Amino acid sequence: MSNHRVVILGGGVIGLSAAEHLTRKGLKVTLLDKGPFAREASWAGAGYVDLRDAFRVGGSFLDLCRLSYDLYPEWTERLKKESGIDPEFLHSGGIGLTFRPEEEKIFREMEEKTAPRGLKGEWLTGEKALTWEPALSPEVRSAWFLPQTRQVRPPRLNRALLRVLQNQGVEFRENEEVLEILREGSRAIGVATLQGKIQADHVLVTGGAWTGGILEKTGISLPVRPVKGQVVLFKAAPGLFKSILFSSSAYLVPRLDGHVYVGSTLEEAGFDKSVTKAAFDRLVQGARQAVPALGKAIIESSWAGLRPATRDGWPYLGPTPGWENLWVAAGHFTHGILLSCVTGRLMAQALSGEKTDLSLEPFRLDREPYPPSGIY
Numbered sequence: 616m617s618n619h620r621v622v623i624l625g626g627g628v629i630g631l632s633a634a635e636h637l638t639r640k641g642l643k644v645t646l647l648d649k650g651p652f653a654r655e656a657s658w659a660g661a662g663y664v665d666l667r668d669a670f671r672v673g674g675s676f677l678d679l680c681r682l683s684y685d686l687y688p689e690w691t692e693r694l695k696k697e698s699g700i701d702p703e704f705l706h707s708g709g710i711g712l713t714f715r716p717e718e719e720k721i722f723r724e725m726e727e728k729t730a731p732r733g734l735k736g737e738w739l740t741g742e743k744a745l746t747w748e749p750a751l752s753p754e755v756r757s758a759w760f761l762p763q764t765r766q767v768r769p770p771r772l773n774r775a776l777l778r779v780l781q782n783q784g785v786e787f788r789e790n791e792e793v794l795e796i797l798r799e800g801s802r803a804i805g806v807a808t809l810q811g812k813i814q815a816d817h818v819l820v821t822g823g824a825w826t827g828g829i830l831e832k833t834g835i836s837l838p839v840r841p842v843k844g845q846v847v848l849f850k851a852a853p854g855l856f857k858s859i860l861f862s863s864s865a866y867l868v869p870r871l872d873g874h875v876y877v878g879s880t881l882e883e884a885g886f887d888k889s890v891t892k893a894a895f896d897r898l899v900q901g902a903r904q905a906v907p908a909l910g911k912a913i914i915e916s917s918w919a920g921l922r923p924a925t926r927d928g929w930p931y932l933g934p935t936p937g938w939e940n941l942w943v944a945a946g947h948f949t950h951g952i953l954l955s956c957v958t959g960r961l962m963a964q965a966l967s968g969e970k971t972d973l974s975l976e977p978f979r980l981d982r983e984p985y986p987p988s989g990i991y
Contacts, residue, residue, distance in 0.1 A: 620645065621966060622806055622815040624793055624829055626652035628769065628951060629944050630821035631776040632959025635694075638783040640967050645813055646785055647806070649792040649825070653773035656823055659846060659920025661868045661878050662772070662952050663859050664765040665709060669950075670729035675977035676929055677732065680950065682973060683957030684765075690956045691767060691775075698778035702771045703871055709764030709859040710744065712905055713756045718863050722759045736761045750856045750906050764859050766868055769952055796833050796941065803941035817966050819942045824886070824923040826931075826945035835935060837980060839946045841886055841921035844879040845894040849902065851875055851912040864901025875909065877902040880919075888919040924948045932961060932978035942966065943980055 619642050623630045626648030634644045646652070664687055669680035691704040713719040726736060737760045744758035745751050751758075781787070788810075795807040796818055805814040822829045824841035853873040860867040868876040880894045895917055903910045925931065925946035935941040944962050947954050957973075964971045 619643065619816040620814070621817045621819055622647065622813055623819045623821055624648075624806065625821035625823060625826070625945075626787075626789065627655055627821065627823050628653060628657035628773055628776070628955040629823070629947065629958050630819075631657075631773060631780065632955040633819060633821060633944060633962045634780050634785055634959075635776055635783070636959040636963035637966065638780065638785060640963055642963075642967065644780075644785045645788060645815070646780070647788045647791050647793060647808070647813075649790070651789055652777060652787070653770075656920045656922055656951060657773055657955075658770055659844070659918060660769050660952050661846075661866065661876050662767045662769040663707075663709070663866075663868055664704075664767060664953050665761070665859075666734060666763060667709075667725065667729065667761065670732045670734040671725065672928075673732055675973070678973055679930075679957060679978075680953060683954050686956045686960065687765070687767070687953075691772070694772070694775040694779055697782065698775040700771060700775040700778055702775050703766075703768040705766050705871070707764060707766050707857060707859050707869070709761040709861060710739075710748065711759035711761070712744070712751070712860055712862045713758065714752075714754055714862070714904070715756065719757050721863070726759065734761070735763065748856045748858055748860075750908050751860075752905060752907050754904070760858075766859060767952060768870060772952070772955075793829060793832070796829075798833075798938070798941075801937065802939040817940045817942060819944065819962060819966065821944050823945060823951075824921040826923060826943065830935070830943070833935075833938075833941075835937075837931065837943065837945075838926050839923050839931070841884075842924045842948070843882040843884045843887065843919050843921055844949075845882070845890055845898065845917065845919045846879055847877045847895060847898045847902065847917045848915045849875040849877060849909055849912045850915045851909060855908060856906060860905050862901060862905050864904060865898050867902055867905055874915070875902070875906075875912070886921060888921060890917045890919055922948050922951070927984040930954065930958070930978055931980050932958065933965065933975040933980060936981045
């Protein structure tokens with residue numbers, strides 16, 4: 616197995632994690648992307664590592680998210696040590712802020728669904744929330760504190776992965792679009808690009824929102840679609856607040872250097888990544904409602920990313936029906952950063968012929984859509 620070559624189509628965080636785990640098993644990896652590596656959703660995301668949605672959904676989705684959550688500390692520490700780049704994995708904690716009774720009702724309902732499955736939270740009065748985070752608005756009515764919420768800084772995580780992969784001898788091929796997935800009978804044997812053919816023993820598609828387009832070249836229809844999320848980035852004084860803040864208008868992720876990531880929208884807008892004034896204004900207003908001091912902070916930039924969504928909110932992980940050695944890991948929607956660690960690990964196990972830590976059966980490509988998961 617150590618001489619086998621894997622071609623990974625898609626250089627986002629899922630593809631990078633799969634490459635990192637595969638090379639540790641001795642497989643040779645070629646990483647391709649139609650553009651620069653890690654510049655789409657993997658770069659644009661907030662990077663909070665949180666289990667609220669997973670506890671709400673339960674089942675195999677919760678198992679998948681919880682395993683990745685548990686693996687994250689060791690994984691990021693390894694990447695930091697081997698790359699010399701700190702992914703800034705932090706135990707920030709999260710606070711759900713309420714300003715009106717109806718907002719508290721939403722969080723209370725979430726607690727009712729998640730607490731029986733093991734999510735531990737604590738309710739704070741507005742006064743106690745201000746004691747915990749003095750920069751919060753005095754208009755905060757109550758707050759739901761979740762100590763389990765963590766964060767990682769996606770651009771730094773991606774840079775650490777790329778540095779490790781460079782050290783491991785991965786072949787990088789940026790700005791190289793795949794024209795065809797080559798097959799011999801039912802077996803995938805590589806890919807063809809404008810630069811030529813690349814032979815491989817396995818082909819793994821990790822194309823994010825573009826996965827469906829890649830697979831269409833083979834006649835396979837896989838319903839992965841883009842869902843736009845717009846973001847605003849503030850630059851404030853470092854340490855203004857330390858917890859990740861969630862409200863009905865926005866969520867705020869504080870970075871060590873004083874940047875505050877404010878997100879995000881959920882828009883069915885195809886592959887449009889434009890930033891709109893309406894979304895920008897809503898996010899800015901939501902951020903300043905939560906932390907009034909941001910009214911004096913610099914707004915440094917804004918952008919939009921495209922999350923890869925599936926019909927039922929669960930990712931696709933595993934072999935492609937009707938093919939041998941053609942694999943897919945895509946459709947992680949808003950959970951790509953959280954699930955990057957476990958996805959890389961599971962796909963490396965599967966491609967190496969090992970027993971996977973979790974069954975991939977619930978995430979198979981030809982499954983019937985599950986009942987609405989509430990992830991959206």
